[in-house]
Amino acid sequence: MNGRPRIAAGAPQRRVRLWFALLCAATLLVCVASLLFGAGAIGPLDSLDTLIRALSGHTSDDNAWFTIESLRAPRTAIGVLVGAALAVAGALLQAVTRNPLAEPGLLGVSGGATFAVAIAIALGADAASLRVPVAQFGALAGCVAVLAASRVRGAGDDPVRLVLAGAVLSGLLYALTSLILLFDERTADEIRFWVVGSFAGRRPDDVIALLPGLAVAAVVVVGIARPLAALALGEHVASGLGHRPRLVRLLVVLAVALLVGSATAIAGPIAFIGLVAPFVARGLAGPDVRTTLWLCLPIGAVLTLGADVVSRLVVRPSELPLGVLTALIGAPVLVAVVRSRRLPTL
Amino acid sequence: MTVPFEAPPLSLTSPLQAEKLCVSYGRRPVLSELDIAFPREQVTAIVGPNGCGKSTLLSALARLHTPQAGRITLERRDIRSYGARELARALALLPQNVTAPEGLTAAELIRFGRQPHQSWLRQWSAEDAAVVDAALAAADLQALAHRPLEAMSGGQRQRAWIAMAIAQQTPVLLLDEPTTALDLGHAIEVFELVRDLAAEGKTVVMVLHDLGNACRYADHLVAMRDGRVVAAGPPSEIVSRELVRELYGVDCTLVTDTDTGAPLLANVRRARDIAAPGSSIS
Amino acid sequence: MTTASEHARPALAPAGSWRLPLGSARSGRSLLLDKRACVANLLLAAALWAACVASLCLGEVSITPRAAIAGLFGYGDFMDVFVVQELRWTRLLAGVLSGGAFALAGCLMQTLARNRLATPGIIGLDNGATAFAVASVLGVGLGIAPPAMALVGASVATAIAFGLAGGIGTQGYRFLVAGIGVGAAFDAITRLMLARSAIDAANAAYPWTVGSLNGVGALALNMLAIGLVIGLIGAAALARALGVVRFSEGVAQGLGIRVAHIRLGALVLSVGLTALAVAVAGPVGLIALIGPELARHLSSRRGVPLMGATLAGALLMVVADLAGRVLFSPIEIPVGLISTVVGAPVLLWILLRPGHKIGV
Numbered sequence: 001m002n003g004r005p006r007i008a009a010g011a012p013q014r015r016v017r018l019w020f021a022l023l024c025a026a027t028l029l030v031c032v033a034s035l036l037f038g039a040g041a042i043g044p045l046d047s048l049d050t051l052i053r054a055l056s057g058h059t060s061d062d063n064a065w066f067t068i069e070s071l072r073a074p075r076t077a078i079g080v081l082v083g084a085a086l087a088v089a090g091a092l093l094q095a096v097t098r099n100p101l102a103e104p105g106l107l108g109v110s111g112g113a114t115f116a117v118a119i120a121i122a123l124g125a126d127a128a129s130l131r132v133p134v135a136q137f138g139a140l141a142g143c144v145a146v147l148a149a150s151r152v153r154g155a156g157d158d159p160v161r162l163v164l165a166g167a168v169l170s171g172l173l174y175a176l177t178s179l180i181l182l183f184d185e186r187t188a189d190e191i192r193f194w195v196v197g198s199f200a201g202r203r204p205d206d207v208i209a210l211l212p213g214l215a216v217a218a219v220v221v222v223g224i225a226r227p228l229a230a231l232a233l234g235e236h237v238a239s240g241l242g243h244r245p246r247l248v249r250l251l252v253v254l255a256v257a258l259l260v261g262s263a264t265a266i267a268g269p270i271a272f273i274g275l276v277a278p279f280v281a282r283g284l285a286g287p288d289v290r291t292t293l294w295l296c297l298p299i300g301a302v303l304t305l306g307a308d309v310v311s312r313l314v315v316r317p318s319e320l321p322l323g324v325l326t327a328l329i330g331a332p333v334l335v336a337v338v339r340s341r342r343l344p345t346l
Numbered sequence: 347m348t349v350p351f352e353a354p355p356l357s358l359t360s361p362l363q364a365e366k367l368c369v370s371y372g373r374r375p376v377l378s379e380l381d382i383a384f385p386r387e388q389v390t391a392i393v394g395p396n397g398c399g400k401s402t403l404l405s406a407l408a409r410l411h412t413p414q415a416g417r418i419t420l421e422r423r424d425i426r427s428y429g430a431r432e433l434a435r436a437l438a439l440l441p442q443n444v445t446a447p448e449g450l451t452a453a454e455l456i457r458f459g460r461q462p463h464q465s466w467l468r469q470w471s472a473e474d475a476a477v478v479d480a481a482l483a484a485a486d487l488q489a490l491a492h493r494p495l496e497a498m499s500g501g502q503r504q505r506a507w508i509a510m511a512i513a514q515q516t517p518v519l520l521l522d523e524p525t526t527a528l529d530l531g532h533a534i535e536v537f538e539l540v541r542d543l544a545a546e547g548k549t550v551v552m553v554l555h556d557l558g559n560a561c562r563y564a565d566h567l568v569a570m571r572d573g574r575v576v577a578a579g580p581p582s583e584i585v586s587r588e589l590v591r592e593l594y595g596v597d598c599t600l601v602t603d604t605d606t607g608a609p610l611l612a613n614v615r616r617a618r619d620i621a622a623p624g625s626s627i628s
Numbered sequence: 629m630t631t632a633s634e635h636a637r638p639a640l641a642p643a644g645s646w647r648l649p650l651g652s653a654r655s656g657r658s659l660l661l662d663k664r665a666c667v668a669n670l671l672l673a674a675a676l677w678a679a680c681v682a683s684l685c686l687g688e689v690s691i692t693p694r695a696a697i698a699g700l701f702g703y704g705d706f707m708d709v710f711v712v713q714e715l716r717w718t719r720l721l722a723g724v725l726s727g728g729a730f731a732l733a734g735c736l737m738q739t740l741a742r743n744r745l746a747t748p749g750i751i752g753l754d755n756g757a758t759a760f761a762v763a764s765v766l767g768v769g770l771g772i773a774p775p776a777m778a779l780v781g782a783s784v785a786t787a788i789a790f791g792l793a794g795g796i797g798t799q800g801y802r803f804l805v806a807g808i809g810v811g812a813a814f815d816a817i818t819r820l821m822l823a824r825s826a827i828d829a830a831n832a833a834y835p836w837t838v839g840s841l842n843g844v845g846a847l848a849l850n851m852l853a854i855g856l857v858i859g860l861i862g863a864a865a866l867a868r869a870l871g872v873v874r875f876s877e878g879v880a881q882g883l884g885i886r887v888a889h890i891r892l893g894a895l896v897l898s899v900g901l902t903a904l905a906v907a908v909a910g911p912v913g914l915i916a917l918i919g920p921e922l923a924r925h926l927s928s929r930r931g932v933p934l935m936g937a938t939l940a941g942a943l944l945m946v947v948a949d950l951a952g953r954v955l956f957s958p959i960e961i962p963v964g965l966i967s968t969v970v971g972a973p974v975l976l977w978i979l980l981r982p983g984h985k986i987g988v
Contacts, residue, residue: 101805152980164745165979167808172972175965178838182959271812320823327816334809335792410881434884441878449929457642457930458872462884466868469660470647475640492643514883522878 016285016295023298027080030305034076035068038312047072074204079305081210082199082263083273087300088221088293089259090274091281093143095228095289096252097150099162100279100337104139104260105271107166111173112142113264118177122184132209136261143253143260145169199267199308199322210262217258224251225290232289270323272330273304279333303329361386361549362407362437362518367416369399369406376402377573379416384566389544390551391564395594399573400553401442404522407551408439420518434462438511439520446495452506453491456481459513477513484546485509485539501532505539512543519543521552525559537563557593561585561608569593585609591617644928665933668926672939676724679946683720684712686954722844723949723963724942725852726909731919731941732859732934733901738920739870739932740894743804744978748782748902749913751807755814756785757906758836762818765833766825774836775848775907782903785810786895839910839964841949848907855904856938862897863934866890870932912964914971915941915948921974 036047050065086104093102093109104110116138117131149165227243235245263270281295304322307329311320360383369377376399384390392400405411407418409425418425420436428436438459446455459481460474482488485505495503504524511519521540525533541563544550554560560567561581569577569584571593577584582602590598590611598614641647644664650657684696691699691708698704699712734747748754760781761774772780789810793803818837822830869890872880880887902916919941923933926940945963948970952961 149980161979163805163808165976168972168975168979171968175968175972178965179961179969182961183956321819324816324819324823327812331809331813331816335806338805339792405878408882410878430886431884434882439878439882441876441882444876444879447874447929453643454930458883461868461872467650467657470641470658471656475642478642
C-alpha cells in the first residue's frame, strides 16, 4: 500500500470490475437454483416451467407458483441479504481491528445477538416484531466488547489472541442461551430451530422488517469506506491524513451491529461467512478495503445462498442446519488464514 | 578473503573441537566445512556479522542441531556418543532469550541445574545443596537467592541463568549472546563473572554481537563470515583494520587500550572505497 | 566439587521443600517434596472428599452424610441404599474420574506446549472424540465401542491440528487457531450425522454432544479408571522432566532432557486421557483449563502441579455436576454448560489481562 489510498488497490481496476460482474452473474445463477430446488413436491423442471411462464406474464395460482412465491422467493431474498450483510460486516470488522481473523460469528457478535433475542423472548416479548431491534442491540454489545478487547495492550495487537477471546466469549454466550432454553420451554420452542441457523419457514414480512436496518448500514458503509482505508495504514497515519479514527470506529461498530443484528435476527447465528468472503475478496482484489467491500456483496450472497441450496438437497426430505455447512467451508479457510505468512500485517 | 591465520596449536589441548562441520537449514547451508577448536580454561568469543552462523555453531556444539557432515568432539569423544544427561554433565548451554515460569526465584532456578546429576530416586543430596550454594556465591546472588526472577534487574537475572549453568558443574560452558538487551553496567557484571569462571578452570565459549567487548574480555577470538572461520587467535594478534572491514564492511582506526592491552576500535565509519563487504581486499 | 559430599554436613533440603531419605544416608537416595504443593494437594483432596459426600447426600432426595456413607456399603434404609448405590455413586465416580482426567490432560498439554491456553478442548480434541463416538453410537463406527472410537477421534483431531500448524510451541498461537478450525469442522460433522440419522438414534447420541454425567456406561467408566491410573503413573514419571520443558527448548536440552521424547509422551497421555474422559462425560473441555489454573495458584511454581490439577479437576467436575443437579431442581443443568459459564470468564481473564505473558 502506498501513501495515496486512491490508487492503493492491489489489482487493476478493470480486473476487479470483471470479477464483480462475474460474481453478480453467479449470484443470479444461485438465485435461480434456489427458486428451482427445494422441499415441497415441486420438482426442478416444474419449477422452471412455472418460473418461465411467470416471467412471460402468465401468473397462475396453482400449487407450484405458491411454493415458489411464498416459500422459496423469501428464502432466496434472505439468503442474498444475510450473506451480503455478514460478508460486509466481516470485512468492516477486519479492517477496523486490522485482524484478518476478525469475524462476527467467531468473535461473539452473533452470539450477543442470539443471547439478546433469547432473553427478550424469555421475558415475554412477542418474537416477530421485536426480534430485529433486539438482535441489533445484542450485536452492538458484542461489537463493543470485541473492540474493547482488541484495544487491550499486549492482547489486542496479537490477532490470534483476540480470536481466542472471541471464541471464548461466543462459547459463553451460547452456553447462557442454552441455559435460558433449558428453563423456558416456550422460548425453547420458539427459537430452537432458529438457534442453529436456518432460512426455512420465513415469510415475506420478515424480509421487509430487515430493510430499514440494512439501508442505514449501507449509507454508513458508503460514508466511511475512504477513512477506513486510511485507517488500515495505522491510527496515526489516518489522523495525519485528516480522518478521525474514533468517529470511524464508532460508525463501523454501528454498521456491524446493524448488519449482524439484522442477519442474525432472521437467520440465526451463521459463522464463518464473514471470514470466508473477505478472505476470497482480498485474494481477488488485494487489500484495499473499498474494493473488498464491493466484492464482498456478491461473494457473501453466493456463499450463503449456495450453502442453503446445498443444505436443502443433501439430506432430503429433511434439511441440514445451515451453520453446519458454513462451518465445513469456513474451518479450512480459518486454518489457511492462520497458516499464511501475512497474518499480522492486515 | 585471504587473511592468513596460523592454525593455532590447539588441537592437542582443546576440550571441544569441530571438524569439517556442515549444518544447513533446509537447503540453505549455514556452516560449511568448518574446523574449529577452543582453548581449554580460557574465554573464547565468537564474533561476526548477523547471519554468519555463529549462533548455529553454538547450537551445533551443544547438539541442538544435527550436522549434515563433519563431527564434533568433546574430550576426544564424538558428542553423538554421549547420553543426554551425560552430555549435560559435560557441557552446559545458555541459549538466547530464555524465559522461566512466572514466580520462580533465583535459588529455585539454579536448582534445576542439578537435574543432570539427579534421578527419580535421588532427588536431592548434600552435594546438590553445596553446589547450589557455591553457584549462588559465584554469581554473587546470595542476597537475592529468594527473590523472584521478574523482580530482578536484567543483569542479575542473566547472572542467575549463568549460575544455573554453573550448577551443572560442567567443564565447558556455552553462552549465546549473554549480554544482549543489557545496558553497559549489567553487561560488565556478566563479563566479569565469565572471566572469573575461566580463572576457576572452566572453558567458556560465548557468541557476542559486539567486537569491542569481545576484544576486551576474550582470551581467544573466533571471527566468522558466511559460515566459515575467517580468523582465530588472541584478539591482540588477529584484530586488524582489514579483519574489521571484511567482517562488517566498516573502516576504523585501531588503538590499543593502554590499561588492558586489548585492541580498541575508534572512529568507526562506513567503508567507501570497497564495493561491498566481503569483496576482495588486497 | 566431589569434596562436598564428603563433608559430614547433613543434606539440607532447599527452602520450601521436605527431603525424604530413602534407605541409608550413604546411598543418597531421596525424594524431594514441595511443601506448598503438598499442602495444596491435601487441601484439594479434603475439598474433594467433602464435595463427594455432599454429592451423595444432596439431590431430589436429601439424606444425611452418615446415611449416605452407610448406604454406599449397603447398610441402612432401603431407599437410601437405592438412591446412593444406584443413582448417585456411578455418577459421582464418573465425575471424579472424568474431571481428574480432563484436568491432568490439560495440565500436560499446557506444559508441553508452554502455553496456558493450549488445552485439549481448545485445539478441537474434544470435538474430534465426540464426532467419532457419535459415529459409533449411530452405527457408522465399524462396530467399535464408543470409548475406543473416541480415542481414535481424539488422535485424528490432534494429528490434524498439529500437522496443520506445523508443530507446537514454535508457531505461537497459530496451532491454537488451527485447532479451533479443526474443532469447528468436527462439530459440524457431528451435527451433520445427528441431522441425517433417525430420531431415536439421534436421541441416543445426544448426551455425547452437550457434556453430561447422566447415564454413564460401565465399559466407558472402567476404561477411564484404568486410563487415569496409567496417566497418573506416566505423569509422575515425566514430572521432573516436564518441570524443565517449561523453559525454552535449548535450556531443557542443555539440562539433559530429551525434549521431543518428553513432549511426545505427554501428548500421548493427554490425548488418551481426554478421549476416555469425553467417552464418559462428553465435551466438558473447560475443566482442562480451570483445573490446572486453580492448582497452579494454590501450588508452588517450582514444579508442574500434575497431581494438584487432577484433584482440582475432579473437585470442579463434582461441584459443577452437583450444582447442576441441585441449584434449579427439578431442572437439571448439564455439567458442560456450568463449566462453560464458570470457565469462560476465567479464560477471558487470562487472555485479556494487559501486559501479561501466557506461559506456564
